Amino acid sequence: MATARRALRLRVTGIVQGVGFRPFIYRLAVSRGLAGYVLNLGGSEVEIYVEGPPDQLASFIKGLYRERPPPARIEELEIEEAEPQGLGSFTIRKSERRKSKRSMIPPDFGICSDCLHEIHDPSTRFYRYYWNSCAWCGPRFSMMYTVPYDRENTAMKKYPLCTECRRDYEDPANLRRFHAQGISCPKCGPRTYVYTMDGKRLDVPDPVEWAAEKIEEGYILAIKGVGGFHLAALATRDDVVEELRRRKRRPSKPFALMARDCSVVEMIAEPPPGACEVLQSAERPILLLPKRPGSPVSELVAPGLDTIGVMLPYTGFQALLLEQVRDGFLIMTSGNETGYPMCTTLKCVFTHLCGIADYVVAHDREIVHRVDDSVLRYTDGELVFLRRARGYAPMWLYAPAELPEMVAVGAELQTAGAVAFEDKVVPTQYIGDMDEPGQVEELERELRWFVEVYSLKPRIVAMDMHPGYHNRGLAARLAEEYGAELVEVQHHHAHAAAAMLEDRVPPGEEKVAITIDGTGYGVDSTIWGGEVLVASYSSFTRVASLYPFRLPGGDAAAKWPVRALIGLMQASGLDEEEALDVLRRYGLLSRDKLPHGETEARVSYRLAAFGKAPLTTSMGRTLDALAALLRIAWRRDYEGEPAMKLEAAARGGRDHGYTPGLLSLDGRLVVDTPGLLRWVLENIDRLPARDIAVTIQRGLGRALGEAAARAARGLDGPVYISGGAAVNTFIVQGARQVLSDYGLEVRIPRRLPPGDGGVAVGQLLVAAAKLGEI
Amino acid sequence: MTWYVRLWKFITLAHGSGGKETEELVKNLIVQSVPPELWRVEGGTGLDILDDAALIPAGENRYIAVTVDTYTVKPIFFPGGDLGKLAASGTINDLLMVGAKPLAVLDGVVVEEGFPIEDFKKIMGSFIRTLAEEKVALVGGDFKVMPKGQLDGIVIASMGIGIVEGKPIVDTEIRPGDKIIVSGYLGDHGAAILAAQQSLGVDLGVESDVKPLTRLMLPLLEKYRDSIHGAGDPTRGGLAMLLNNWAEKTKTVIVIDEVKTPVRPQVREYAEMLGVDPFSLASEGAAVLAVEPSRAEEIIEYMHSLGFKEATIIGEVYEPKDPRHAGRVLLKSVAGGVRILEPPSGEIVPRIC
């Protein structure tokens, strides 16, 4: 007996546009013998109406998740029963243009397995075609001039579809190419050229083979990818890596690797379960993984660290190149001159990379938006962002309230901006350091682009309180131009708010947040960085911090951690001779650790003692000081270097359970880091460095956890940890240890970088709340 | 009004540092309150350019140059000089930097009750001696005493008058292609004062370079007046402030080479230890020139012959590639790479995360 016909109306929200979602629904419905229709609603929603037998409807829903195109993401699914209309077939209906609804701009996706398959299959017309892509994969945001995502609005507009491509594009039965905006083939798509560094084009029969050969010979190549250029080089030859470091003037910052596939990743790293799926995802990020001991990767790739950053190929060119090179993996670091952003044009390559690269391989498709590779790592087993860019940006996040239209310019280093409208916040892709030439302009260009394509009339512009941040002038100019209110937001308040937004904490609610990082300008004009706040979006109280100490020479103490150690020793009550004794005993007065030796040490001590140096509660500088004392790091060549090395040095150590106490100062709790320093000095000669390293980092986490627990009385959990130092596994573990005893959960941001890449989003919420808009 | 001026509530020490904040304060809270037609005397220059001295036309190809400055320094007697020599030299140099021959000075001296007569004699003695050596007249002045505690020691205001025969040196004449020249070591004064003030126990072995630049500038003007497009003395805020001013006034980009810029090793080292930029340290006896590129080498040679052995070309003025870069000063660093040389700020706050 035939079951009764039933009907369902579905609303799907998420990444469902520009990823071949409608043809997929069409095929899914037809395969289940269902009738109905699918249509784009604008925004990031699709409406589906299906009718047919109930068991087939159930199978349809299952298939929605299981068989969806790889980059599609279903964030919300609303299903309601409907009255069957007796439709005879399933159709893709023309999109409804709803004026008020704005669409999510699709990010750049790595090449899918079907496209890869085609370029390996001599029987397809895509055989060995480097830039093969389909509805499920390929660049999007990086090549968009404007919205909506139609071919005409992208850098693909200069490549008219050939007859075959047009046929595929118009064929609804072609799941991967029907209405896929970015498709092309060897006949009609971008071309690939090889150049010498003086701009001469070389005639080579097969650019991939040629590039592989040159790299194997030890040359460094600039290769154009999706959001910019890479520098490719052998990762197994010390002399090559050293040469690259010398040319890039980059003494120790780790280089990312690209590996052919997960089996190669297994060979060079120790990926935890699930890591391979992350690497293979459409987002194709760089993932920091534990190094595999004895792997053929040169130690110079990531000196002093226990992790290496690895990604998988995300273009056909990269896939073929990695198959071609014997090692199966290569250095693929961003193609920039140190101090400048990554190149996106040949002109930039020939100016900025001429002393660095030997040859260039470039396609002729324009890169409209610079989009760096995204970087993720594991913190206490959880995946967190260090850099949110390719594959993720510019996807939006939902705010816990309707926001006015607004702009935020973010922080200073490793930062991004953000815009807000409706109940959404859109962080820009990672932009970088605002003190580098051209970066404030890049931030401006991207922010203006979002304001334009989302047709925003910003009423608020938010910026950091730090008087020296380079993007404050931009914020002021934008505010003036838009007639918008200019609002200053305290750095750690923004960190807290970003974590709370991600967790959809409603406006008005107070939460406890441990906000830890290198530098943030405090409301008392000192430098904060190890703070426990009780915060709502509109205001905060600083309930605890690390013990304040002086940073002799300001930023000089960030570059030379021994100076921070001197400041910490001075604050801990060591007199000048005692402090010098410690430095002498542990060999910290040598010129590689302190360029001007003992004089500099004494000057530093006196600057601190006379109060002629900025006061700080920075977690970053506290970790730097301890890393210096343990002789784990004494120079900072890249952001977070000493802290990262301290974390690496703690691996495998035994936690001796020491926790610094909490003192009371100026009406708040302070973590007794002078006590911690004394503990280290008492144990440094009898315990292995890794034991001390693990104990002090967990200990700092435990002390902050204890302070947070006390502050949380009467408040609901969870407790948030945010800020650049929130990615430190041991600190997070320490805080979790203590807070779990109080029944409080600890959460780290997972969709936004916990570091300064997430600050702009926090600024939006705080600024809106301060003005009473939420 | 510039946006962050609106955030100010009180005058702070940063406003008087001679850096960015001072400039913003002067432009926003003083210059903008003066009716533009009174920014200068018809046919001359003044608040419109904010050069080292103002120019008042005095007939065909002649200008009277006037300048005023208030001098205060801690300590009053420092290695290499004292407040009196500083005031006289500063006034003379400001006149020279617009291409004038210094003629006369008027002073205004305010002293705190209880100030030692002996010190007063020394200071005024060196003020007058410095003027006399350069044949500059002291033609008038004012003297006041403030009750104890209402002033810290002594302040000298000094107004100078000079005459320009021929083309004045106005900073707005600086153009792309010009070579940037410095007359000698930079930052000596700033470093010597810091070392004296901080008393950190470092024997710097460097004295202030405070001196009038008459013997450099008058011969140079005589020979190369038309080839010198800009001149300035990098006093408060140092080279960084001066070049940023120039770049901003002329909407150009100035690029200098750190390796070529003469700074004594001890000065550089001391600055590094304090965490300050050596290029923002003051000089009180150095000149920075922007000159016609074809004459640059010749001018350098001539400066050497005048006894300024360290005179050298340190950079060049460029047309900005992007209009948004106008006003920027770039520094090719020793380590390689380029960084923005920022105008110094009175408020030094760590930024590194």
Ligand SMILES: [Fe+3]
């Ligand atoms: Fe931060």
Ligand SMILES: [Mg+2]
């Ligand atoms: Mg001048």
Ligand SMILES: [Zn+2]
């Ligand atoms: Zn594909």
Ligand SMILES: [Zn+2]
């Ligand atoms: Zn084609």
